[in-house]
Amino acid sequence: GPIPVRIAFCEGPNGESILRIGYPKGGWSPGGKVSGGILFFAYPYKRDTLTKDNPFSTQGATLEYDVKFDPNFDCVKGGKLPGFAGGRSNGRGCGGGADPSDCYSVRMMWRRQCNGELYIYADRDKQKKGFCSKYRSCKDAESYPCNFCNEDKGASFGRGTFRFQPGKWHNIKLSIVLNDPGKSNGYVELRVDGRLVTSYDEMVWRNNKKINVE
Numbered sequence: 001g002p003i004p005v006r007i008a009f010c011e012g013p014n015g016e017s018i019l020r021i022g023y024p025k026g027g028w029s030p031g032g033k034v035s036g037g038i039l040f041f042a043y044p045y046k047r048d049t050l051t052k053d054n055p056f057s058t059q060g061a062t063l064e065y066d067v068k069f070d071p072n073f074d075c076v077k078g079g080k081l082p083g084f085a086g087g088r089s090n091g092r093g094c095g096g097g098a099d100p101s102d103c104y105s106v107r108m109m110w111r112r113q114c115n116g117e118l119y120i121y122a123d124r125d126k127q128k129k130g131f132c133s134k135y136r137s138c139k140d141a142e143s144y145p146c147n148f149c150n151e152d153k154g155a156s157f158g159r160g161t162f163r164f165q166p167g168k169w170h171n172i173k174l175s176i177v178l179n180d181p182g183k184s185n186g187y188v189e190l191r192v193d194g195r196l197v198t199s200y201d202e203m204v205w206r207n208n209k210k211i212n213v214e
Helices: 129-133
Strands: 008-011 017-020 060-067 078-087 102-112 116-121 147-149 153-158 170-177 186-192 196-202
Touching: 008 170, 060 078, 078 116, 078 129, 102 153, 102 170, 116 186, 129 147, 129 196, 153 196
Parallel strands: none
Antiparallel strands: 008 017, 060 170, 078 102, 102 116, 116 153, 147 153, 170 186, 186 196
């Protein structure tokens, strides 16, 4: 059927409720000249989304969902899918080039040719060398898998460790464990369709215990 410009709830193939999001040609943001996509924050346990009480977790969490691109979807440069965030403003604004020294975020992204990756904002100065060097640099030659540790934006981690197939449902399972402040013992893991595609066990998500999974 026609692709909606805005969001709509529809019935899935097994009778479940699914969220359908329109991404028309020329659209890249809900606030752009051509409205496309959606921006939202979910705080399951908060009555007031700006308070620091009732975080989702003080230790870690797993997010699982299914996603399918329209069979004719053109991945073009890329786009973002849901993930986790915490810290300043409960994780809001931990993106777009913001300083991640007191916040973090990790989201799924698709890139050109529908290559998937983790898109991570975390304090770059606190990460061990292995964070950027686990895969070859996308900057030198975009041969997959690769990493791109952009100094001004978020880090592309594990680009091309899997690929989205338009027209097919994919199961996404993203897990993180927050580090102990002052230690590089945080964790991130991504499974796609039940397969472990990437992980890293020396992650620094936070510099103090006030930063949680919100």
